[in-house]
Amino acid sequence: VLIHNPIDISRLSNHYFRVPLGIAAVAIIEPKVVTTSPAVKKFSPSKRKCYLRNERILTHFKLFSQLNCLLECLSNYTLNKCRYVSYFMPSKFHSLLGDNATPVCGIRNIDCVYVADKVLNKDLKSKISGKGDEPHCDCRPSCTELSYNVETSHSDFLWTFGAPSDVQNIPDKLKLFVLCFSSVFPILTIYFKAEHFMGIERNELYGVSDLISNFGGLLGLFTGFSLISLAEIIYFLTLRIFTI
Incomplete structure (x- = not known):
C-alpha cells in the first residue's frame, strides 16, 4: 500500500507498507506540511536548502518535488549508462512529430538498471558532487511540501458468526466460504490521527x-x-x- 502526495510519483519499492493475507490492519495517517516564509525566499537555494516551484524545472514533470526530481535523475543516469530505461522511469515516448522514443529494457538487460540504481543511491548517501560520469541530481526538497507519516498495526483477521444460535442456521457452504475469505483476503482501515495538525515553517x-x-x-x-x-x-x- 502506497500513501503519498498526489503530485509525487513515488517508487513502490521504496515507499510502501505491506498488508499480509488474513490480517486486519490499521493505518493511522498524520499529514506533515512544510512552508517557507517570505523572508527566506530572498536567499539562494544553497542557503535555504530548498527549491521554490519556479526555480527547478523538470523535464518529465510539470510540478517539482524531491521524489520527482530523484526519479527523473535516475532515469537520465540510467539512460546515459545503459542506453535504455526501465518501464517505470519517466522517458520520451513517440509523438505525432515523429520523435524517437526512449528504449525500454527487457529482462535480459535488467542488470544494468540495478547497477545504475545502486551507484546513484551510493552517491546520494555519500553526498558526492558529480564529476564526469558520476551522477549528480541536485534534488533539494521543495520549499512547500506535503507528506504523510503512517503508523500501522495489525492483528489476525478473525471472522465471527455471532451468537451460537446463529451459527446453526448458517449453511456449511457459507461457513466454508467465510473461513476461506478470512484467510485469503486482508482488511485495511485508514484514518487520520487527528482532525487538526501543526505545520512547519522555514524562517530566518x-x-x-x-x-x-x-x-x-x-x-x-x-x-x-x-x-x-x-x-x-x-x-x-x-x-x-x-x-x-
Whole structure:
C-alpha cells in the first residue's frame, strides 16, 4: 500500500507498507506540511536548502518535488549508462512529430538498471558532487511540501458468526466460504490521527537586527561598552580637545 502526495510519483519499492493475507490492519495517517516564509525566499537555494516551484524545472514533470526530481535523475543516469530505461522511469515516448522514443529494457538487460540504481543511491548517501560520469541530481526538497507519516498495526483477521444460535442456521457452504475469505483476503482501515495538525515553517534564524542586538549585548556584557561610550570617546578625542 502506497500513501503519498498526489503530485509525487513515488517508487513502490521504496515507499510502501505491506498488508499480509488474513490480517486486519490499521493505518493511522498524520499529514506533515512544510512552508517557507517570505523572508527566506530572498536567499539562494544553497542557503535555504530548498527549491521554490519556479526555480527547478523538470523535464518529465510539470510540478517539482524531491521524489520527482530523484526519479527523473535516475532515469537520465540510467539512460546515459545503459542506453535504455526501465518501464517505470519517466522517458520520451513517440509523438505525432515523429520523435524517437526512449528504449525500454527487457529482462535480459535488467542488470544494468540495478547497477545504475545502486551507484546513484551510493552517491546520494555519500553526498558526492558529480564529476564526469558520476551522477549528480541536485534534488533539494521543495520549499512547500506535503507528506504523510503512517503508523500501522495489525492483528489476525478473525471472522465471527455471532451468537451460537446463529451459527446453526448458517449453511456449511457459507461457513466454508467465510473461513476461506478470512484467510485469503486482508482488511485495511485508514484514518487520520487527528482532525487538526501543526505545520512547519522555514524562517530566518538570525536577521540583521538580531545580529546587531546580540553583538551590542555581548559587548555591553563583557566589556561594558555601549553606543554612549563610543560617543564619549569621539567627543573627548575631538571636540573636547578644542574646548580646553
